[in-house]
Amino acid sequence: MDKQIKSRERVVDHGEVFTNEREVNAMLDMVEGECERIDSRFLEPACGDGNFLAEVLRRKLEVVKRRYGSSSIDYERHAFVAVSSLYGVDLLSDNAAACRKRLFEQFIGEYAKVAKGRVNAAFLDTIRTVIDMNILCGNALSMRLVDESQEDTDEPIIFSEWSLAMGDRVKRRDFRLDELLEGQRQQMSLFGSSGSPASEWEYDESVKAYIPLPIREYPLTSIYQIGAAA
Ligand SMILES: C[S@@+](CC[C@H](N)C(=O)[O-])C[C@H]1O[C@@H](n2cnc3c(N)ncnc32)[C@H](O)[C@@H]1O
Numbered sequence: 241m242d243k244q245i246k247s248r249e250r251v252v253d254h255g256e257v258f259t260n261e262r263e264v265n266a267m268l269d270m271v272e273g274e275c276e277r278i279d280s281r282f283l284e285p286a287c288g289d290g291n292f293l294a295e296v297l298r299r300k301l302e303v304v305k306r307r308y309g310s311s312s313i314d315y316e317r318h319a320f321v322a323v324s325s326l327y328g329v330d331l332l333s334d335n336a337a338a339c340r341k342r343l344f345e346q347f348i349g350e351y352a353k354v355a356k357g358r359v360n361a362a363f364l365d366t367i368r369t370v371i372d373m374n375i376l377c378g379n380a381l382s383m384r385l386v387d388e389s390q391e392d393t394d395e396p397i398i399f400s401e402w403s404l405a406m407g408d409r410v411k412r413r414d415f416r417l418d419e420l421l422e423g424q425r426q427q428m429s430l431f432g433s434s435g436s437p438a439s440e441w442e443y444d445e446s447v448k449a450y451i452p453l454p455i456r457e458y459p460l461t462s463i464y465q466i467g468a469a470a
Contacts, residue, residue, distance in 0.1 A: 254331060256288065264291050268299070275299040279321050279404075279446065285380035287328030290339035293375075294346055297326060301350045309354050316363050317408055320463045323347055323367055324402035324410075328375040329417075331390050336377040343371050365467025373400055373470075383418040398455065403446065408463045413454035420452060 243258065250256040259267075274280040275296050284292045300322035308314035326343070330336045347367055352359055378385045378397045385395040397417040405411045441450040461469055 250332075255286075256332075256335075258288050259291050261291075261295075264295050268292065268295055276303050278303055278318055279325055281325045281327065281401075281447070283327040283329075283399075285329050287330045287339050287375065288335050290328060290342050290375070293326045293328055293339065294342055297323060297343060297346060298350075300325075301347070305350070305354055312355060312358070312360075313408070315351075315354050316360065316463060317404060319347070319351060320363075320366070320370075320402075320410070321404050324370045324374065326374060327399055329378045329380045329397060330375075331377070331379055331386060333377045333388065336375055340371050340375045343375070344368055347371075360464065362464040362467060366463055366465070367467075369467045369470040370400075370402065383416075383421070401454070405460055409460040410463055410466065411460055412458040412466075414456040415452065415454055419455075422452075424449070 244260060245251055245257055268275050274282075276299055278300055282293065282296050284290065287293060301319060304315060304318045304322055308318050323343070328336070328339055330339065344367065348359070348364065351364070351367075376385065376397055376399075379390075379392055382392050383397050384392040385397060387393055398414050399417055399420075401413045401415060403411045403413075441452055443449075444451045
């Protein structure tokens, strides 16, 4: 119970009660296949210090190690896909920071075992950058970034989609979270009636659904240069 609550005030003010490990595992077991699909994307909208994201990352990295552990380049490419598929938002900056730190340290621990001490510093720089960009301090209800007092700013929550393209190169596209979720909602009702999506959406093969157009696209970048380019 101690690990589930930090203080009475935080429970009252922010509903901060962390999920225990047994429940996290039971819930993730219900989507076991997705947790083992290296490129399936997960968003934990009130992530706290990342109880769900950390377990999904653990499961995905197990798969990456089993399949690609014998080649450092293949391991790094697929480990990048695993970590870059995880997204989180939390209202409290200390929780968002704890979540980033936890995922990064967990990643280094697994990677160092596979790399047997020969870790690639540029690759780790990329992993840190991606985790920093994927775990944001924001309001999951208004879908805006928040300031130090947890007040909404004018800035929408924007997430980058990372997709492995050729070799070690990655395509980055930015989306507004509110548009992604609104698109999904409208799509469900549109498909129920007319069967066709709004014209400004595009069909995304990786998620097998229509999604809004990205607000920004970037040139292909190597997984060894994303950290330096940020
Ligand atoms: C019940 S805890 C859950 C944490 C974690 N998902 C878990 O299962 O262990 C709720 C978390 O939601 C955050 N939170 C509360 N309201 C939020 C909001 N509107 N947007 C984003 N995060 C919020 C709190 O700061 C807290 O970290």
